[in-house]
Amino acid sequence: MDDLIVEFLTETNESLDELDLDIVNLEQNPNDKALLGKIFRLMHTIKGTCGFLGLPRLEKTAHHAENVLGRFRDGDLDVTPEYVTLILESIDRIKYIVGQLGETGSEPEGDDADLIARLDAAYEGKSTGNAVDSSRESSAPPAQAEPKKAQETEKSDRPPGEVSLEELEAAFMAAPGPEGFAPAPAPAPVKAAAQKGNGKAPDSPSEDSPAPEQDGKLATQTLRVNVDVLENLMTMVSELVLTRNQLLQILRTNAESEFTTPLQRLNHVVSDLQEGVMKTRMQPIGNAWQKLPRIIRDLSMELGKKINLEMRGKDTELDRQVLEMIKDPLTHMVRNSGDHGIEKPADRVAAGKPETGRILLEAFHEGGHIIIKISDDGKGLPLDKIKTKILSNKLATAEELESMTAQQIQQFIFKAGFSTAEKVTSVSGRGVGMDVVRTNIEKIGGSVELNSIEGKGSTFTIKIPLTLAIVSALIVESGGERFAIPQLSVRELVMISSQGDNRIEYVHNAPVFRLRERLLPLISLSDILGLSKNEFTLKDGQETSRLEGVEDGDQADQPFTSDEKKGQKSLIRRGYIVVTQVGSLEFGIIVDKVFDTEEIVVKPVSKMLQGLSLFSGNTILGDGSVIMILDPNGIAETTGSLSAAEGEQQAGSEHGIMADSNKKTSLLLFRAADRSPKAVPLALVARLENVQLNRIEHSSGQMMVQYRNTLMPLVPYDSSMEIGSEGEKPVLVFAEKNRSLGLVVDEIVDITEQHIDIQISASKPGVLGSAIINGKATDVIDLAHFLGKIDKNWFKDHGDEDFISTVDAETSKSRKRSVLLVDDSPFFRNMLTPLLSVAGYDVTTLDSPIQALKLCEDGVHFDVIISDIEMPEMDGFEFAKRVREDSHWQNIPMVALSSHATPQDVDRGRKVGFNDYVAKFDKDMLLNSLSETVANARLEQKASKAGPS
């Protein structure tokens, strides 16, 4: 049956019951205007809805009854018992029809001419003439038909009960309409008999039971309950479940208890109850789909497309609350499929597809989740258009796009302000869609995936939890405290062992784990929660594991010296890694113990604790203790140990296709000290040389070699490196202005062009951090550290005026010049920071101008600002404009840094207030420019100070 009709029936039955009562009241208080008005409105509503739903019999009856009520209301007609009876009779008729409607889904056959005639008579103020009769009628199922038809029925060969529906219908069709009839005050008995007979006929269920029973049935089928009552019930059941869990826990410890049997019984009953109550909240997903066929139909009319919407799994049930949340996203996505996906018939034929496009909507259960798939056989996502759009919206650069897979590019449609529709139609194309869709779905703990093949079609897969009230959570222990992690974000569990594949490795202090060829950053739960081991593990006797870690850590595996290990951090040799996924970010949470998964009822934390972003709520466990529920999102956000690069990726785009991490950088790979590969940006390396070891000279403790008529200091990568006196060693020559430095390494491995993504930043001197390069964890070295190893006096002795002027001028003032470096790319920040600090600047780095402006508001001062131009959110030009407009920074010199330094750019840069414009890789230029602009600015300041005085 049509859902609309079901809804109508429920509502109408309620209204009818009310009407009954109201009209009886009216009889007693005929002058109650308010009551009359109410009755009139109710009748009017019924009439209106019937007309809308195409129920002519009901509509007509209600219409005529409404007319009479209208006269009552206007005071033209007195409310007499006779009229009231008539109205009641009409209501009974309506009830009867509604009852039949509920049973069969359509109006019963029959004719209300007599009633209508009497209503019309009443309307004109005449007596209805048969008050007594009609009251009798009202109790019986009204069944009026003209005699001719009834006779026809009788004439047929069958016994009265076997009249087929077709025959009846035919007879009615043949009969003239009701208006052709004189009022027939009494019900036609023949028809009544026929109807009774029909009741027995199995093939004509339309009239097989009398009206009052229909009402009764419908009433028991659906019962409208206030949502609050259900919610309350749900809460109570949740509490009951928790109490049950507690009892079971107690039972487990006392196996031989007399409570065993009743408790098991209770267990089952509670489980059933929980299921039952959950069911009351469940609604078929079809409810959210109701409007879709209509939307698709309208869409195809408007756009001249032929679309066939197929819906499968309508009856899949899910929580009311969840249903509400996905209703709009679903509608939007289906609309999109119709609008963007399906082509026009001509295009489809040209592409060799059937003229009619197909959108398939599927819903099914899968492992505690509901999967909803929306697929179409349309043109798929147009990669080229998306690319163009990405470029025009400056979401990524052309080079970045080149290195992305088709799927990565497709994910851009989930970004705000993204629409590839050429035309904005009335239905879609405004670009506010898919990001909202994703946000809504993620809000309820779901995820949405997209798969599209150009020319073949697209499939969106939405995965959502069954219910929000009860979630499955993994209970873990860390630092002696237990915590719950929502199962939804847990990918897998790995047990840590001290040896072999399952051991935790360290890149300096950052623990990492090799998970199927990938480097998984790890976070220790006890660290981020501040549950220091000393304080907590002592009472559990777990400190032993920690001590062992320090004492017999196997040095062979660790590139660092034992001093460093002991001094800084204990190794984690036991416990578990909870591999967690948040968006596209995957990380491991190190915990001490893992217990069961438990069904928990998430309760919001006290207001006092709402500032803690690491927790999403708390709950009471089976054993009655309170436990905090961890929020994986919060963990991902809060922890700084997830690398800068990855963190930014996350912030910019959860699908991990943020611009900066994709910038290709040439890297020189080499080995030194140990087997692990090291990398240094090739841009920093001036030359590669092989140095004859016997030519190395020593001067005041410094190794050096004669190189191009000057002395070049040599620094071994690691002080423990054995440098013999025979043969030769590769040396990386770094040149700064006209001085140079050689870094002695063991082997030059390769030069590679890569996106470098420093995943783990290390605090080990000489290493910026680690990245996966050519599939291996590689240390990216920090040149500044090695440059710093050279005694500055050496430079002085060798007369490098420039260097002295920058370094010594500053040291003499005991204050370094401060530089603010704003660049969204962590790589450039990492590369420039050492460069600048070596040149004697005190560097502050920020990844966005917005943060910089905040600093400005906070009153922090810098001597010079270096800013990238291409940045998301706010570009360098805008940033300069803001700084220059009005801020206490307006006099600070600014240097623009950009990978494209075209004359136009330079011009524009100068206009908005940059003092200089430098290409990103030209470090000499940058340093020159810096010292010049700073010097100029000082001169200007002095001049302006001197001026007025």
Place this chain on the structure above:
Amino acid sequence: MKADTTLNASAAREYLTIVVDDQKFGIPVLQIQDVLREQKVTRIPLASPEVAGSLNLRGRIVTAIDVRRRLGVQPRKGARNMSVVVEYNQELYSLIIDRVGDVLKLDEGQVEKNPGTLEAKWRDISNGVCQLEDELLVIMDVPRLLDSIVAHSK
């Protein structure tokens, strides 16, 4: 009984006396939901130090507040604590204190202003001081005590 006192004594209020660090405090009886013995408390990492943790009180989660810490007094060793449960903004809080005394009926007029020399930490949570026969009673302003912690943790 509670209803009685509110109806009859408009000027007189009943206070439950509690003791923290040998100082007697009074909390209006009507604010108190429960008095508990020492309970198992789940620690909440990263919360304000005054938040001792949370506990399960007949299926409701109650935030436990270490009143000693809030008042800046040294923690007690070895002794068993008690706590009083109060409701504030539809949430339950359990104030961990040393012990609970008897119920006193005080007239509004008996309560005097805070002495100006009172330490700020105490002044914040005190609604005035009342002279009892052999000691002084500080009227505890529970909402302010809780508010000050909320603010602190953010």
